[in-house]
Amino acid sequence: GEFAKIDHHRALRTGFPEVIWGPGKTPEQIAQIMEVMRQRNEVVMATRITPDVYSALQSKVRDVRYFGSAQICAIAPLELKPQYSGVIGILSAGTADLPVAEEAAVTAELSGFNVQRLWDVGVSGIHRLLNNRHVIEDASVLIVVAGMEGALPSVVAGLADCPVIAVPTSIGYGASFGGLAPLLTMLNSCAAGVGVVNIDNGFGAAVLAGQILRTAGKLQQR
Amino acid sequence: GEFAKIDHHRALRTGFPEVIWGPGKTPEQIAQIMEVMRQRNEVVMATRITPDVYSALQSKVRDVRYFGSAQICAIAPLELKPQYSGVIGILSAGTADLPVAEEAAVTAELSGFNVQRLWDVGVSGIHRLLNNRHVIEDASVLIVVAGMEGALPSVVAGLADCPVIAVPTSIGYGASFGGLAPLLTMLNSCAAGVGVVNIDNGFGAAVLAGQILRTAGKLQQR
Amino acid sequence: GEFAKIDHHRALRTGFPEVIWGPGKTPEQIAQIMEVMRQRNEVVMATRITPDVYSALQSKVRDVRYFGSAQICAIAPLELKPQYSGVIGILSAGTADLPVAEEAAVTAELSGFNVQRLWDVGVSGIHRLLNNRHVIEDASVLIVVAGMEGALPSVVAGLADCPVIAVPTSIGYGASFGGLAPLLTMLNSCAAGVGVVNIDNGFGAAVLAGQILRTAGKLQQR
Amino acid sequence: GEFAKIDHHRALRTGFPEVIWGPGKTPEQIAQIMEVMRQRNEVVMATRITPDVYSALQSKVRDVRYFGSAQICAIAPLELKPQYSGVIGILSAGTADLPVAEEAAVTAELSGFNVQRLWDVGVSGIHRLLNNRHVIEDASVLIVVAGMEGALPSVVAGLADCPVIAVPTSIGYGASFGGLAPLLTMLNSCAAGVGVVNIDNGFGAAVLAGQILRTAGKLQQR
Amino acid sequence: GEFAKIDHHRALRTGFPEVIWGPGKTPEQIAQIMEVMRQRNEVVMATRITPDVYSALQSKVRDVRYFGSAQICAIAPLELKPQYSGVIGILSAGTADLPVAEEAAVTAELSGFNVQRLWDVGVSGIHRLLNNRHVIEDASVLIVVAGMEGALPSVVAGLADCPVIAVPTSIGYGASFGGLAPLLTMLNSCAAGVGVVNIDNGFGAAVLAGQILRTAGKLQQR
Amino acid sequence: GEFAKIDHHRALRTGFPEVIWGPGKTPEQIAQIMEVMRQRNEVVMATRITPDVYSALQSKVRDVRYFGSAQICAIAPLELKPQYSGVIGILSAGTADLPVAEEAAVTAELSGFNVQRLWDVGVSGIHRLLNNRHVIEDASVLIVVAGMEGALPSVVAGLADCPVIAVPTSIGYGASFGGLAPLLTMLNSCAAGVGVVNIDNGFGAAVLAGQILRTAGKLQQR
Amino acid sequence: GEFAKIDHHRALRTGFPEVIWGPGKTPEQIAQIMEVMRQRNEVVMATRITPDVYSALQSKVRDVRYFGSAQICAIAPLELKPQYSGVIGILSAGTADLPVAEEAAVTAELSGFNVQRLWDVGVSGIHRLLNNRHVIEDASVLIVVAGMEGALPSVVAGLADCPVIAVPTSIGYGASFGGLAPLLTMLNSCAAGVGVVNIDNGFGAAVLAGQILRTAGKLQQR
Amino acid sequence: GEFAKIDHHRALRTGFPEVIWGPGKTPEQIAQIMEVMRQRNEVVMATRITPDVYSALQSKVRDVRYFGSAQICAIAPLELKPQYSGVIGILSAGTADLPVAEEAAVTAELSGFNVQRLWDVGVSGIHRLLNNRHVIEDASVLIVVAGMEGALPSVVAGLADCPVIAVPTSIGYGASFGGLAPLLTMLNSCAAGVGVVNIDNGFGAAVLAGQILRTAGKLQQR
Ligand SMILES: Nc1ncnc2c1ncn2[C@@H]1O[C@H](COP(=O)(O)O)[C@@H](O)[C@H]1O
Ligand SMILES: Nc1ncnc2c1ncn2[C@@H]1O[C@H](COP(=O)(O)O)[C@@H](O)[C@H]1O
Ligand SMILES: Nc1ncnc2c1ncn2[C@@H]1O[C@H](COP(=O)(O)O)[C@@H](O)[C@H]1O
Ligand SMILES: Nc1ncnc2c1ncn2[C@@H]1O[C@H](COP(=O)(O)O)[C@@H](O)[C@H]1O
Ligand SMILES: [Mg+2]
Ligand SMILES: [Mg+2]
Ligand SMILES: [Mg+2]
Ligand SMILES: [Mg+2]
């Protein structure tokens, strides 16, 4: 439409699916954009979709699927077969960080990547993390999601030997200031080699992780 | 003097030595206050004393001693014998946090407490901490000093079974914003039971730790 | 369940009851976690529970009790007998700070500690505090709760001879900035020996106070 | 001169002396403005004057006087006789707040007001204040100067029955953030009837206090 | 009651009516406190009362009155006769600042003071102010209420020869940051002699203005 | 050189002189860039040049001139003849804002525009402004420079009938927070039609004002 | 009415229509002010009007029109004929920024200016902008609207040769902090000659753009 | 030594050289740590080394080299042969960002990676970037360094098809607030897939970029 200039180039160029940012759009608008996008993409997805928006969407987009824990709607093949080698390990510090962690996980899976999940391994009970070190060791790239004090990425980066992407969440209260606290924690990590994305931006973390694995693939082909 | 109302009551009541805050005072002023205070106290100390202020003080206060790593000057018995049971474990995340950690340690020792030091065990190399868990286990109260992302107190509190006092430091740069980042981290710790003091306030942490051990002593006497 | 790794270790190790953070959880989820936890704990509690969540919980967890002023639900013996010596004195500055102060008080009582309450003794009417000094004198550790300008802990710490835990609240408006004002006040207290917890974190203050009394007990046993 | 439009009107209208803000001006510039101003004013003053600027001024302005503790230079009659009834009580919380408190005191005296000083009565040793309540009771208006946590004005306003002007100072460190902490404390005071001025603005507080006493005088004359 | 320690002393001592802060209290609680307070005070008032809370109050407190534009409920004599000499001039910059300005005006009137109102004279149309200068000239003390950029108090203080109390409001959007912008403007006013209160605190401004006029009265009586 | 890609296009396209940002560059570097630039430009200027940098420059760039009050060095014809019609009126609130105001004025003059200056007309003495209204009326575009509370642009925009560019300065102390206070004031101006530039950015204001006059010229030619 | 002092002068003087700020006003109040204003103005407009407020307005103001995408209501001639030469180019970075961009566009059109729109040309797909450079080249003044990172005005100002007005929007999440991020971006633009207005202030941008074109017209007439 | 626990593990595990953070360390301390580290590492480096610290180091560490533009000292083989395939493209927006960009470049080269530099291609002159697109196309991973408004990474990420690491710098003034402005810009980038590091953290960006290329290598070997 005339109010939006869809950037098919980027989707084609990067191999990522087209993505719609849900908030502030009516189900009608989302449905309309999805129908336009599906003409040129195998996978089309929309993020930050609440259950009631999904309900409304169902009657408009025939085969739309809902990934509830990730608040993502998508048009996609029923079976998602990984198209890239390597594994994206995704860790979350607390149970409440799950929606953001799942946004990352489902985005990555819809984009053709292998995902390994590890939830609720925050630093205040460090053995939960140490007992699951294989997830860290097996991953080619790690996404670490944490709210409140946001300390998990620092510890993980000290144990890992691969790129670490840190995602602060707005989970917390008081001096968390809407995610500012874990954001600063992650930016100040004394473990070098941590890249930080915006507060609650599981989607962006998955895209960056995917770019890293695709880069590896391209280097291989040379 | 008339510009300062020395609060002997508090020193007597709490058993802590009289303390002078160094910044903004001339060596003359510090010397003068020290001489007044020593008339009623066995131990008199001044914090945030740079080497050159100490040099100037030496010629004015006969037996003043300098604890360089802690930037503390004191009039005190040569041998400091612990007067309270229990041990204050003091941990620092990085080498650069040492002045603050030593301020805490020397304050505690001058106040009559046992101190156990453990330096440079930041979370980005978690095994340095895990290999020294005995310090955490042996302590009756812990002071944990950290700058940059300030994540150490959360991890320690998850391992410890005693009160934890967290001290953020202004060590860092960029998005550390003068210690704001570790301060927020510590306040948002998901490990309940952590008390936080002001940025760089090693002194205050030692006083709180001391109060905790003195409380234990008083309960025993009942 | 697989989305949460319950940390029984910590509860066992520290002697504190298992605690569920209520916000963002459905009554069903809270009920389910409570039932799992009660299998290994005599006391199970959930914080930040509004009356309507409690109503829904009642039909799911047979013997759940509600401490309305503290917004806490718990499975616990009807009569709570203190298991530790010493008294936790809890003071609040204003009437509006009561929910946070009661969260601290009920948490402490459910954890086996003696509590002495003193409400509405803010610094703008200092005689209300001075007329009740016995509460300060009788306590082994003090929790001081205050919103707006948050000045009460400084005054109390000047009168007390025991550890003081300061809890800023989000009560206030305008330049309170959601509790930032009392938080800064408390961190900058010129009375050394004050440990600060997160805004509205009555629960964390109670855990820290309890740790202090348990430490005293352990030192006694040596 | 052409770069400055001196506002003689205001000085005449308000009865306050002409005032020069020292920082960023050379001794030559200050001397020049003083000489112009003295032609129409009995009292001319300059604030934030360091000792070395005063040294340089001495050779240029014959009869300039220096009030060192207030960092004020002035051309003024040797004996300052109060021209208004009522007393401005000025309190400071700490010794380090003295320069700001003295800026207020000397400004008030140079403007023709009676001043009663009370230094170093911060809230962490509340009896120092309570033992000097007569200063509060005798004042017609109070200026209360405090850095660090800035709690003194709240306590004083609760004891006083006259207008209270609060002056936050930049004295402090860490989470004081250059005086932001006491500023917020004072703005959030739960004792209604406190007016706040800018950080370190002893001068402005004195002008406001003076306006209050002059108003009283004018009402009397009706 | 046991949850609130009513400070009759202050009301008696200062001559101001007892005041209840409405937000977070049920109509039942407000009614109950009003009934207790009226036993010892001729005027009892509650602030920040929305129309529906007033509706509920009406059936509980027989003779309660509502000052809608000020969101104040009060028990008070039908005719308010000024008890102090002098006039409090109250100015507002914009129409939207009216609720805060009226909170100040009604509080002052209920406390026995003469009030002169001047609304909507913001600095972007300076002639509206200049054409009404008599309000500034006739006042013994001025309350100036402004949101958005908050520049009005500076201009008024430059024209006035009496104390000026500045009240920032949360009216605005975007970079107003909930009233932070006008708050900073007022604190930085280059017109000395302006006292600032908290954002939206019309009540506090009225109390301070009243204190100023009462001081004048007391000085007269000597 | 290879570390800098000089953007001759912009200078050619916009008609503005090439400009060098002085801070962080050695006199040698500034001289070198000036010599390169002069090959293609009649006027070359460098901003934020302190007197000692100018001294060093003099021996390296033969005909460099210094505009001391503006801290600008330039290679330029001795007589600057205006090349565009219209007048840029530049107002400053205080004497201390002069360096920023002069940076704007000299930049505009070096760029070929007529400038009319009006200094020290801050809002706390409004008649200084009202007595000079002709400057406002004669201007085609206004630049208004103010520190501290930054209220001048709002008043000016209410009097003017042309575009107003507001420049906050870092002049101030305490709650000015390095110019944040006047910046917010200007962004929140209730007088619509004010464009704001960065703190202390007199240069940018002049470029914007110049663009406005050049636009007028281009429209005329159609 | 007595609560509002309508500033007809400004509307007459500047040629802009009278404007009502909708938020916080009832439909009744808006209707009443509109009716008063229309007596002296051909165009009367109200901004930030939601659809339901418009519905209520329809029955009160006979011929009121609604510009839904701009959330503007207006009384205006059906056909808006441009009254000034020149074109205001308006660009938006994202689809979500449209309401702010349209507020600017409709305000400009109602004020008698030509507008050229270009939506959804954010910098992350730079070719969308480069492919539409004619809009930049044809404009006499540009308004550039952007949320999230707010980078578009910098790029546009580098391409344009006319004044650029930057409007940050509150569109974004997390570290956008309600529009603070794009606001800072725009203020720090390294492309000189960008004037910034308040967050979401499309209206103010249009007024400034209009002032610029009117200035051009006035210069022509000389 | 006892004040530092060197983490040889990490260097061995990750293949990166040992790195010393220079600020706050004396040349003696740096020399001492370098000598210890060289016993187990081929490359040892220290960052943020000013020329005079380097001078002092020269006499203590025989073969230390200085990379002046990057402020890095290192013990390293004279010829640095790349040990990994792929290219790290490094772009800087302005000349003043060079020290940070060079810190990234030299760190990467000392760690065994190929680097391609592109300086001074900020968004306000977009053709400088578009004319050098081959650097973007040839890179396997990009580091984009920018101060002031920090918009470059968004534009680059829109053009690139590889991971982008964004480094905000503290270059700027006024509303840059020490690098906060570009930091927020980068976190809010509407181009998904950008990872952000701390302000001025060129070193961390290089480590993350290196981890990405090493990951590619490891995936290849499987
Ligand atoms: N959950 C998400 N978090 C961050 N960015 C997102 C998310 N979902 C979509 N986006 C971005 O939003 C863009 C689409 O915005 P729109 O055109 O408004 O639908 C996509 O290209 C993504 O870059
Ligand atoms: N009121 C409270 N304030 C702060 N932290 C709490 C509170 N209630 C529970 N918690 C913490 O939240 C954790 C449980 O979180 P969850 O697993 O999400 O239920 C507990 O271990 C406590 O540390
Ligand atoms: N110490 C001070 N604190 C605050 N404002 C001051 C102080 N000294 C002078 N001023 C103000 O600065 C103005 C003089 O500024 P100037 O014209 O630059 O010398 C006076 O009118 C006072 O309002
Ligand atoms: N509108 C108001 N703005 C600021 N403070 C108020 C206001 N109304 C009441 N207060 C203060 O709140 C106190 C009463 O609080 P409470 O005991 O919670 O009802 C009074 O003593 C006043 O100091
Ligand atoms: Mg958990
Ligand atoms: Mg180390
Ligand atoms: Mg009360
Ligand atoms: Mg003292």
Ligand SMILES: [Mg+2]
């Ligand atoms: Mg109005």
Ligand SMILES: [Mg+2]
């Ligand atoms: Mg002046």
Ligand SMILES: [Mg+2]
């Ligand atoms: Mg789009």
Ligand SMILES: [Mg+2]
């Ligand atoms: Mg450049």
